[in-house]
Structure formats: structure tokens, C-alpha cells
Amino acid sequence: MDEQLRIVVVAPDLAPADPTDERAMRQAERSRTLRIGLLQHGFNLVAVLPTDMLLGAHLAQLQPDLVIVDAESEARDTLEHVVLATRDAPRPIVLFTDDEDTTHVKDAMAAGVTAYIVAGLAPQRIRPILEVALARFAHEQALRTELVQAHTALHERKLIERAKGLLMQRQGLSEQAAYEKLRKTAMDKGLKLGEVARRMLDMAELLG
Incomplete structure (x- = not known):
């Protein structure tokens, strides 16, 4: 410690x-x-x-x-x-x-x-107690981080699926072609795929 x-x-x-x-x-x-x-x-x-x-x-x-x-x-x-x-x-x-x-x-x-x-x-108990507390806290924080990351990944997958569906419906693309279009846009703009999907869905909602 x-x-x-x-x-x-x-x-x-x-x-x-x-x-x-x-x-x-x-x-x-x-x-x-x-x-x-x-x-x-x-x-x-x-x-x-x-x-x-x-x-x-x-x-x-x-x-x-x-x-x-x-x-x-x-x-x-x-x-x-x-x-x-x-x-x-x-x-x-x-x-x-x-x-x-x-x-x-x-x-x-x-x-x-x-x-x-x-x-x-007792004074001699203090060090081991604090060591265990710190280890437990670090473990719990790691679990929370993993949970947040998993939740974020799931949310992004849902956005991507919705954006693919939107492209398939409005532009007559296949699922693979819709995905490739999203991926290319993300690469061109230097954005994550989930962010491109979110912006596309926001724009679609705004325009109706």
C-alpha cells in the first residue's frame, strides 16, 4: 500500500x-x-x-x-x-x-x-483493513466501468441497427450496403459509428 x-x-x-x-x-x-x-x-x-x-x-x-x-x-x-x-x-x-x-x-x-x-x-489492524478496502473499491469501480461500457456498447448497437433500417427503407439499400455507408461516413468524418448513426437518426426525426 x-x-x-x-x-x-x-x-x-x-x-x-x-x-x-x-x-x-x-x-x-x-x-x-x-x-x-x-x-x-x-x-x-x-x-x-x-x-x-x-x-x-x-x-x-x-x-x-x-x-x-x-x-x-x-x-x-x-x-x-x-x-x-x-x-x-x-x-x-x-x-x-x-x-x-x-x-x-x-x-x-x-x-x-x-x-x-x-x-x-487496534493499531495493528489498520493497515490490513485499509488494504482490503482499497482493493475492494478498485474492484467495484472496475465492475462499474465495465457495466457502463457494456451499456454504452448496447446503446450504440441499437442506434446503428435503427440507422441501417432507415437507410434500407429510404434508399433501398441492402443491410450490408447500409452498414458500409454508415462505416464510410464515420471514417470520412472521423467519428464513431454510433455517433454517425445518432446524428442520422436525429436529422431524420427533425426533418420528419
């Missing part, structure tokens, strides 16, 4: 307003352990951000390679903020939490969380 990955942690303040709040103090201690673990392993921790309305703007400015969310009982609300903030620029999201209520894990993963780690945070 490249330790120079730009990592942002989304976490509560390390100094809770109420020092008698045991939950807040416990969460602050876990958050401190997480940050120390990152630094001990040489990771590039560029910022620690609160969960607020400016989170999206901060992430857009910092452009981190990975986002770590440190949350407890308010994990759902925190994740909603982070997922929304990374919607236009997807990146790995790792959640560390002590909240044993895992009823919303499925929703979190579907929303874009790459790894959901419940309890047991």
Missing part, C-alpha cells in the same frame, strides 16, 4: 464538551487511537473533519484518496453526510464504530461504504 495516500478522517472532537459523558469520552479515545495508528504506520493524514454542512466542500478541496469515518451511535447520520459529500467523486469509505447495532450495515454498504468495522480497533 502507498503510505502517501491522502487520508481524511471524519470524526468528533477529541475534547468532548461534557467530560462526564462516558460515551463521548470513549468515542474520543477510540478516535485518538485511530489517528495515532495512522500516523504510526506512516500514513498521510491530511485532515480531520467534523460532520457538518461544509463536509462536502472540504472533501472537494482536499481531494483525499480515502475517507475514514469514526462514528458511534450517530453512525447512520454521519454516513449520510459522507456518502452525499462523495457522491460526485466516489472514493473508498471505511467506517470504524463501536456501535453493535449493525441493522443498517447493508444499507451503508449499498450507499457506498467500502468497509464497515465494528469494535476491536
Whole structure:
């Protein structure tokens, strides 16, 4: 793993307003352990951000390679903020939490969380967790790219078939001749075959 990955942690303040709040103090201690673990392993921790309305703007400015969310009982609300903030620029999201209520894990993963780690945070676990999260994110992005490419190819094939049919109907060409005409036009104009087909269909629709 490249330790120079730009990592942002989304976490509560390390100094809770109420020092008698045991939950807040416990969460602050876990958050401190997480940050120390990152630094001990040489990771590039560029910022620690609160969960607020400016989170999206901060992430857009910092452009981190990975986002770590440190949350407890308010994990759902925190994740909603982070997922929304990374919607236009997807990146790995790792959640560390002590909240044993895992009823919303499925929703979190579907929303874009790459790894959901419940309890047991220890510095030596951080590296393998991040390695798995990055590998999973890369795999999922590759699958999404393949899906988009397949969808685009299918759409282009449909356009080409429709354009061929139009040429066959209006110019009395055979299917092969119609295809060759489309291909020659694409070559002459330096365009993709699907783009030529789309323009021809748009023009036919415009002229009626």
C-alpha cells in the first residue's frame, strides 16, 4: 500500500464538551487511537473533519484518496453526510464504530461504504483493513466501468441497427450496403459509428 495516500478522517472532537459523558469520552479515545495508528504506520493524514454542512466542500478541496469515518451511535447520520459529500467523486469509505447495532450495515454498504468495522480497533489492524478496502473499491469501480461500457456498447448497437433500417427503407439499400455507408461516413468524418448513426437518426426525426 502507498503510505502517501491522502487520508481524511471524519470524526468528533477529541475534547468532548461534557467530560462526564462516558460515551463521548470513549468515542474520543477510540478516535485518538485511530489517528495515532495512522500516523504510526506512516500514513498521510491530511485532515480531520467534523460532520457538518461544509463536509462536502472540504472533501472537494482536499481531494483525499480515502475517507475514514469514526462514528458511534450517530453512525447512520454521519454516513449520510459522507456518502452525499462523495457522491460526485466516489472514493473508498471505511467506517470504524463501536456501535453493535449493525441493522443498517447493508444499507451503508449499498450507499457506498467500502468497509464497515465494528469494535476491536487496534493499531495493528489498520493497515490490513485499509488494504482490503482499497482493493475492494478498485474492484467495484472496475465492475462499474465495465457495466457502463457494456451499456454504452448496447446503446450504440441499437442506434446503428435503427440507422441501417432507415437507410434500407429510404434508399433501398441492402443491410450490408447500409452498414458500409454508415462505416464510410464515420471514417470520412472521423467519428464513431454510433455517433454517425445518432446524428442520422436525429436529422431524420427533425426533418420528419
